[in-house]
Amino acid sequence: MRMVDLIEKKREGEILSKEEIGFIIGNYVQGVIPEYQMSAWAMAVYFRGMSLDETADLTLAMAQSGDQLDLSALGGRFVDKHSTGGVGDKTTLLLGPMVAACGVPVAKMSGRGLGHTGGTIDKLSAVPGFRVELNQEEFLAQVKKIGLSVIAQTGNLVPADKKLYALRDVTATVSSVPLIASSVMSKKIAAGAQGIVLDVKYGSGAFMKTLEEARVLAKTMVGIGKELGRQTIAVLSNMNQPLGRAVGNSLEILEVADALQGKGPIDLMEVSLELGAWMLVAGQVVSDVEKGKEKLRASLTSGAAWNKFLSFLSEQGGDAQAVAGRHLKIAPWNLPILAHDSGFVQEFDAHKIGILAMTLGAGRATKESSIDLGTGVVLAKKAGEWVEAGEPILQLYGSSKETLAEGLMLANRLVSVGNEAPELPPLIEEVIQ
């Protein structure tokens, strides 16, 4: 087999066999297929697409390219969750303790933020002492003990995705449905989940800008799950404005603490309850999603989810008391953005808020950038809410006077207030399974 023939085959829109896809991924990871040939192949896939069978073969070849976690020794049915990325999306940190408190163990590997989107591992790093890197034994032992652990992706899990994602990033081949779907699903499959709940986001702050694009991606991932024997449920949720009010790492941890004590923003709770309820359905502890939501609400009112969160933080070396006492480091440079006029806040473009938070120091422009965990934005008002002239709409927290000044320029351009309340789309659009 020669790579050049396989590039040509895909360029002509033909279907690649399982063996051919295995050849490509295996040799790419080994360094036998050079980056320039892989780039040409990725571009051919970008233009020609892949059938569902090809995408499932690609997913499996990628999942098998490195270590695979075997959770069977722990017993129980493991359910994983993945978001396609958003702004202010802290649902994993709510869902983990809520779902674990309802009897479904959560053993999750998460990522760091890049560009305008945040990452769970950065948020957890805002808790003093919290260890985001555990070895496999420590990770599994903690799940066995308290039913919950969240760590950064380990060294050799899906090396094919690490290489291919970095290549796609610089060859304009990221936004291809088969390449995104196989990237996401290979990581979930290698991490050992039997059930997978996907939060597929669409809107200004998401990867998929329209509902139609998100639906195609969701159907492809659910189809891969079916082919590979993993129950997969995709929830399509709106990401036109940030989820909740806090965007930025320490700020989001404080919002999670409030939410787990029953004081969460409505939108964050709606998405978390929907995703969590599907996790309980996939974990086979409830028969339908409404019963799942009831069980999750009970875990909040009883304090079980909050206590689970605190013990999760302590088990991983984090200072749970600093979180409970709200003693996290928040940037000292802060500034309110005041409304010039009274009216309804029209929209908060999630992408622009994400860029604003990144400019203030909360996110990374490139993988190598460093971040300031205490920075970010708090939305005092959300789209559709009434604001009086002179009242704060946003609060900015910057790493220095200079970043705050830069942030101020961006923030002034993104606030708009009008006489009519804007029509907001539903937060949860549909569920595909």
Ligand code: URA
């Ligand atoms: N998230 C992933 O994990 N992979 C992609 O390709 C895009 C988003």
